[in-house]
Amino acid sequence: MLQDKPMTRRGILSVVNSIYDPLGFLAPVILPAKLLLKELCKEQHGWDKDIGVKHAKDWKIWIEDVTHLSNFHVNRCLKSLDFGCTASAQLHHFSDASEYAYGTLDRKEGSLLNDPEVKNKVTVNTIKVCEDMEPMNELINYHSSWHELKRSVAWILKVKETLWKLKEERKELSRAISQTEKDPDKQKLKLEQHMKKVKGTIGKKSLTLDDLVTAESEIIQFSQKQQFGEDIENTAEGQTAWPQAHSGVVTLILRDIHQRTGHCGRSYVLAQLRRKYWIPQANSAIRKIISKCTTCRRINGKVGEQKMACLPEDRLLPDKPPFTNTGVDFFGPFNVKRGRGTVKRYGVMFTCLTLRAVHIEVADSLDTDSCINAIRRFISRRGQVTIMRSDNGTNFVSSERELREAIQLDNGKIERDLQPKGIKWIFNSPAASHQGGVWERANPDGEKNPQFPTERTSSE
Structure with missing residues (x-):
């Protein structure tokens, strides 16, 4: 029961x-209420202020939807009644994001080892072959790498051989200990100590x-x-025949060869494959592997x-005069x-x-006055200007730190001074020097190799 709140x-x-x-x-179910709180x-509704007609609806x-939660039940155990031994279990997790909420989905996948289906015409040999193949099929499906x-x-075969040797050695050792030791407890203790030493030595290999x-x-x-039965033989060239390309x-x-060859194309992978194996319909299988390779798709x-x-x-006005x-x-x-001292001068390009x-x-x-004087001298030399573009205020781009810190131009004063002359001043967006690439590109050349004199002039 929900509490009755205002x-x-x-x-x-x-x-x-x-x-x-x-x-x-x-x-x-709770998400819509949280989104309402977000709105x-x-x-900026007050804590004790009425939420209004729209939000009240x-x-x-x-509130009406929440009342149906009483019919919602979740079992404490997710196993079904006919649940058998687990052959493989996988947990798939999906997630997605939107402007409203973050959604997730978890799904359990698996296969069970139940009693095999009984058929009238299944022979004893067929049943034995199926039982032998089932563990190997599970092992193949479990791994995603040929090397692994x-x-x-290899480890399974090695452990199998080791266990067989240990079993035979245990029998011989048990007979030897029983002949020399009469106490059963001591016989068992000596046998266990010896087997632990043998297992430890084998496990380190x-x-x-x-x-x-x-x-x-x-x-x-x-x-x-699995594919051809007992009559399969190797090909004449010494290559191994493989079944079912997929x-x-x-x-x-195929995935291992494709990765070892540096994600090469289909022809090269096929050539490397046929040096050792012969797989029917290998072309289509290689094409499928390459099409699903994440690295190849990215490259x-x-x-x-x-x-x-x-x-x-x-x-784009080539018919107009320069500048x-x-x-x-x-x-x-x-x-x-300047005289006996040195002063700083700046270039206006x-x-x-x-x-x-x-x-x-x-x-x-x-400062602003120096900028206006430079523009006036420029107009006197080059003629009337219709449009003037520049960076916005202090956002002039230059390699000199001092220049970035010292610029203090009054954009409004410059624009007011130039408007009577018929000049339209356009400023770039703040912190967007790329918009002035026309003059920014020429700036380093003028800075590194100035073509105007920097010595003392007659006007100084």
Whole structure:
């Protein structure tokens, strides 16, 4: 039973938090109420203020839906009544995000070992073959790497041989101890101590090349027996015939060769495959492996093509005189001799937006008046300017730290001074120096190799 609370932000929060759901089974039901709280927070509703008609309607609908939770039950044990021994168990987890919530889905997959289906015409030999093949099929389905599969089979064969030797050795040792020791407890103790030493020595041994070759041979014989029966023979060239190009073992083989060859194409993988194995319909199997290879799809994926945006209209006016549309930028400083001392001077670079021609003036400082004087000298020399573009205020891009920190231009004053002259001033967006690439590209050349004199001039 939900508590009876007022339809306020505080009351809704109290009702939502009163629902006990530690495992999250009721998350899809509680989510609409949490989204309603989110909307109330965005609208800055007070804690004890009425939520309004619109939100009250949604809240009442949610309250009616919550009453149906009494019919919801979750079994403490997820096993079904006919649940047998587990052959394989897998947990699949899916997740997705949206603008509203984060959704997840967990799904359990598995196979059971139940009693086999009984048929009238199943012979004893067929049943024996099926029983022998079932463990190997499970082992193949469990592994995703050909190398790991060979190692697993090699360890199984090695342990099998070891256990057989231990069994025979245990019998001989038991007979020897029983002849020399009469006490049964001491006989058992000596036997266990000796077997522990033998097991510890065997467990420290690693796999050899012969073990891996034997394991590979066992896997091949199993696959051949499963497909062709007992009459299969190797081909004349010494290559091994494999069944079913899309079987589990063949898929592991092809994937291993594809990865070892550096994710090469179909023809090269096929050539490397046929040096050792002969697989019918190998072309289609290799094509399927390559099409599902994540690395190949990432390498061979279509590269995104950056499309160039349309140029501004003032960049495409070749019929106008040079510097009709101009971009301006500062660079520097340069040390200039003045009398016995040294002063700093800055460069003002004017770039024609159409022809990319460059005109450079010298500014005494980085203040607004020096900038206006440089523009006036530029207009007197090059003619009337229609459009002037520049960076926005202090966001001039330059390699000199001092230049970035010292620029203090009054954009409004510059624009007001130039408007009577018929000049339209356009400022770039803040922190967007790429918009002024026309003049920024020429800036380093003027900074590194200035073509104007930096010595003392007559005007100084």
